[in-house]
Amino acid sequence: MRPPVFRIDASNADPRYGKIVWAPGKSIWINSCLITFIFSIPFATTLSAVVVFSLLTYTTLLIGHSLGAHRKLIHRTFDCSKWLERTLVYLGVLVGMAGPFGLVRIHDIRDWAQRENQCHDFFAHRYPFFRDALYQLNCTFEFEQPPKFRLEDEIAADRFYQFLEKTWILHQLPLALILFLIGGWPWVVWGTFGRVFVSVFGHWTVTYFTHNPGPGTWIIPAAGVQASNLPGLGFITMGECWHNNHHAFPESARIGINANEFDPGWLVLDSLHRFGLVWNVGVPRDESLREDLEIAA
Numbered sequence: 001m002r003p004p005v006f007r008i009d010a011s012n013a014d015p016r017y018g019k020i021v022w023a024p025g026k027s028i029w030i031n032s033c034l035i036t037f038i039f040s041i042p043f044a045t046t047l048s049a050v051v052v053f054s055l056l057t058y059t060t061l062l063i064g065h066s067l068g069a070h071r072k073l074i075h076r077t078f079d080c081s082k083w084l085e086r087t088l089v090y091l092g093v094l095v096g097m098a099g100p101f102g103l104v105r106i107h108d109i110r111d112w113a114q115r116e117n118q119c120h121d122f123f124a125h126r127y128p129f130f131r132d133a134l135y136q137l138n139c140t141f142e143f144e145q146p147p148k149f150r151l152e153d154e155i156a157a158d159r160f161y162q163f164l165e166k167t168w169i170l171h172q173l174p175l176a177l178i179l180f181l182i183g184g185w186p187w188v189v190w191g192t193f194g195r196v197f198v199s200v201f202g203h204w205t206v207t208y209f210t211h212n213p214g215p216g217t218w219i220i221p222a223a224g225v226q227a228s229n230l231p232g233l234g235f236i237t238m239g240e241c242w243h244n245n246h247h248a249f250p251e252s253a254r255i256g257i258n259a260n261e262f263d264p265g266w267l268v269l270d271s272l273h274r275f276g277l278v279w280n281v282g283v284p285r286d287e288s289l290r291e292d293l294e295i296a297a
C-alpha cells in the first residue's frame with residue numbers, strides 16, 4: 001500500500017469553531033469571470049467558441065484537476081516523472097481555482113475537518129445549495145484554533161510550483177491570447193471567462209452533493225461527515241463522483257472501483273501506465289487494513 005500523506009497537525013485545533021469571512025481575491029476573480037461571461041454571451045457566442053469551451057473545460061478538469069492536482073499532487077496516488085507531474089499540475093492551475101499549494105491546503109483542511117467527529121457547517125456543506133455556493137465561492141474560514149498545515153519538502157521546495165503559486169491567475173493570459181488570435185473575442189469569452197466560472201462552480205457543485213447524504217458502500221464511523229456517490233455522473237465528473245469510495249480509499253488512484261462505476265480519470269491513468277509513463281499506481285488497501293471502515297447497510 002502507498003504510504004498515506006499527512007500534512008495537518010491538529011493537536012491544538014478544533015474544526016467546529018470559527019467564522020466565515022469574505023475572501024476578496026477569490027470572490028472578485030470568480031465574479032469577474034461570471035459577469036464578463038454572462039454579459040458577453042449575447043454578442044460573443046459562436047459554435048466554435050462553445051466547442052473550444054467544452055474541450056478545454058473537460059481537458060483541464062480531467063487531466064489537470066482530477067489527475068494532476070487531486071490524484072497526484074494532493075493524494076500522491078501514483079508515481080511519474082517530474083516533467084509529467086508538472087505538466088499535469090500546470091493544466092490543473094489553468095482550471096483557475098487556485099495555485100498548487102492553495103489547492104492542496106484547501107483540500108486537506110476540508111478533508112481533515114470532515115474526518116473529525118464534528119465540524120463547522122462550512123466544511124460539512126450543511127447550508128442550502130445557493131447559500132453554500134455563496135460562502136464557498138466567495139469566502140474563507142477563520143478558525144478560532146486553526147490546524148497547522150505543512151507541505152512536504154518535495155512540493156514546497158519545487159521552484160516551478162512556487163512560481164505557479166505566486167502567479168496562478170496570470171497563467172490565464174497566454175491561453176487567452178492564443179484563443180484571441182485564433183478565434184477572436186468569442187473564444188476568449190467562452191474559453192477563458194466561461195470555462196473558469198463553469199469549472200469552479202461545477203467543482204463546488206460536485207463537492208456539495210458528494211458531502212451531503214446519498215448512496216455509498218462505505219461508512220467511516222469516526223468521521224462526522226460521510227461522503228456520497230453520485231451514480232450516473234462518472235463522465236461529467238471525470239470519475240470524481242464516486243466520492244464515497246474516495247473517502248474510504250484515499251490511497252487509490254482509481255476512484256470508480258466497481259466495474260459499473262465509470263471513471264474517465266482512471267482510464268487515462270491506466271493508459272499512461274500501459275505506456276510506462278506512470279507507475280506504482282495506488283489501489284484500495286487490503287481488506288485486513290480496513291478497520292476504520294464499515295459497510296453501509
Ligand SMILES: [Zn+2]
Nearest residue numbers: 070075107246
Ligand atoms: Zn481527495
Ligand SMILES: [Zn+2]
Nearest residue numbers: 111227243247
Ligand atoms: Zn471529500
